[in-house]
Amino acid sequence: MPHSQSSWPFERPEQLTDLLREQGATPEECADLLPAVRRLSEWQAPQPSPADTRHLLARLVPELPALSPVRQAIREHQQRTSVAFLLATARAQVSLFGLGFWLVSALVTLVGAVVVLSKVLPDQELVLRLSGPLLAYLGTIVAFRGRGARVLELELVCLPSPLQLAIARLVIVLGYDVSLCLALALVLWAGGTRDVLVLTLSWLMPLLLVAGLALLLSLRLSVQAAASLAYVSWLALGIVSPPQALLFAPELLVLPGCIGLVLLTIALLRLHTGMHRLLPYA
Amino acid sequence: MQEKSDEQLMTAVMVGDQVALAALVTRHHSPLLGYLYRLVGGDQQLAEDLVQETLLHVLRQRTYQADRPFKPWLYRIATNLARDYFKSAAVRKLWREGDEEEAMLHLYDSEPSPEERALAAEQDSEVRAALTQLGEEYRVVLVLRFYQGFSLQEIAETLRIPLGTVKSRLSVGVHRLRAILTPVQKGVD
Numbered sequence: 001m002p003h004s005q006s007s008w009p010f011e012r013p014e015q016l017t018d019l020l021r022e023q024g025a026t027p028e029e030c031a032d033l034l035p036a037v038r039r040l041s042e043w044q045a046p047q048p049s050p051a052d053t054r055h056l057l058a059r060l061v062p063e064l065p066a067l068s069p070v071r072q073a074i075r076e077h078q079q080r081t082s083v084a085f086l087l088a089t090a091r092a093q094v095s096l097f098g099l100g101f102w103l104v105s106a107l108v109t110l111v112g113a114v115v116v117l118s119k120v121l122p123d124q125e126l127v128l129r130l131s132g133p134l135l136a137y138l139g140t141i142v143a144f145r146g147r148g149a150r151v152l153e154l155e156l157v158c159l160p161s162p163l164q165l166a167i168a169r170l171v172i173v174l175g176y177d178v179s180l181c182l183a184l185a186l187v188l189w190a191g192g193t194r195d196v197l198v199l200t201l202s203w204l205m206p207l208l209l210v211a212g213l214a215l216l217l218s219l220r221l222s223v224q225a226a227a228s229l230a231y232v233s234w235l236a237l238g239i240v241s242p243p244q245a246l247l248f249a250p251e252l253l254v255l256p257g258c259i260g261l262v263l264l265t266i267a268l269l270r271l272h273t274g275m276h277r278l279l280p281y282a
Numbered sequence: 283m284q285e286k287s288d289e290q291l292m293t294a295v296m297v298g299d300q301v302a303l304a305a306l307v308t309r310h311h312s313p314l315l316g317y318l319y320r321l322v323g324g325d326q327q328l329a330e331d332l333v334q335e336t337l338l339h340v341l342r343q344r345t346y347q348a349d350r351p352f353k354p355w356l357y358r359i360a361t362n363l364a365r366d367y368f369k370s371a372a373v374r375k376l377w378r379e380g381d382e383e384e385a386m387l388h389l390y391d392s393e394p395s396p397e398e399r400a401l402a403a404e405q406d407s408e409v410r411a412a413l414t415q416l417g418e419e420y421r422v423v424l425v426l427r428f429y430q431g432f433s434l435q436e437i438a439e440t441l442r443i444p445l446g447t448v449k450s451r452l453s454v455g456v457h458r459l460r461a462i463l464t465p466v467q468k469g470v471d
């Protein structure tokens with residue numbers, strides 16, 4: 001079996017000097033060591049012939065894993081970037097939300113805008129503070145209604161994890177709510193309202209708070225009870241004066257939203273770690 | 283068309299892509315044979331067996347993670363197999379009875395082919411003997427560095443040792459190599 005000899009990887013002597021320097025040798029040491037290192041090239045290794053490589057491949061091919069189109073499709077699916085995967089999952093989840101959800105949410109926002117623009121109430125912010133979280137209530141009930149029907153076992157056999165499904169649904173609900181928020185801001189601005197930003201935030205921030213609270217409570221209560229409790233709690237806060245003064249101070253306008261995002265994060269983490277508790281008969 | 287990386291090929295191999303396997307083996311067969319040949323002291327048959335065993339491990343283990351560099355992983359398997367071989371009972375017995383060099387010499391003298399006899403007579407045998415005299419830990423880093431052209435980082439990843447250890451082993455190894463080869467050089471001169 002004739003073999004040719006493999007080549008020495010360093011064509012120029014300077015390359016060897018560079019290698020010695022890189023490993024910490026001083027210039028004097030380099031000069032001293034270089035002849036010995038250069039002599040390494042004298043020991044050539046055999047090189048396999050193409051026939052040797054073919055022979056080796058023939059031995060290896062039977063060890064290849066069986067080509068499974070299903071496994072390959074799943075692997076390709078998993079290799080997609082997390083954002084693309086999340087958006088693809090969210091797109092698939094859109095059908096969960098019926099026409100009623102989209103229309104009622106838009107209607108609630110529109111009613112809020114009309115009430116503010118008509119100035120029938122002295123406290124315009126209050127109207128928005130109470131109507132915004134109503135969307136969170138609706139969104140939670142619609143997006144997570146399957147929890148009551150015990151679909152978690154079905155979700156567990158799907159490629160996206162229940163956590164990914166929950167995030168995807170939140171992306172839909174909150175994405176739609178933010179779109180409505182932008183539309184509300186546009187309508188208020190077109191109607192000549194002052195403090196558009198403050199009014200819009202008065203609508204969006206409580207929405208986030210109620211959404212976070214509802215999702216967190218839904219880990220212990222039914223989705224209906226959790227969403228109702230979260231919204232009723234917010235309504236109670238909106239009516240009682242002392243917390244109002246604290247929560248709705250202009251400088252703390254974004255505080256409810258921040259708390260809401262923290263609660264959403266905690267809820268998602270708890271959902272992930274406490275999955276077993278949500279299973280039937282757990 | 284841009285050539286696929288080792289990592290891309292290995293990912294394809296893991297789902298049974300035969301073309302990717304052929305590309306990967308063609309790319310690494312010769313360097314891997316050279317590495318193992320020098321690591322085992324010039325026993326060509328043993329090196330070829332270890333190459334095959336290494337690639338079989340690659341296919342059977344299925345522990346490869348696509349986000350990790352392929353080459354250090356491949357050479358780590360090869361190095362470990364060579365070490366396991368030398369730790370095996372028959373070889374260990376030889377090591378107990380004599381020194382490492384003797385064991386190595388026995389290994390590649392066990393079935394000497396005419397080619398091997400001719401090779402041993404050539405000049406390279408001095409370098410081979412010098413490398414064989416070095417401890418295994420020094421021989422591995424020297425072979426990876428000067429024959430395989432590995433970077434310091436790649437050697438560290440392959441052997442799972444800190445970068446500083448790689449440098450110190452290289453430094454000690456090269457100094458010992460010079461000490462072994464210098465009298466020979468003077469004799470030749």
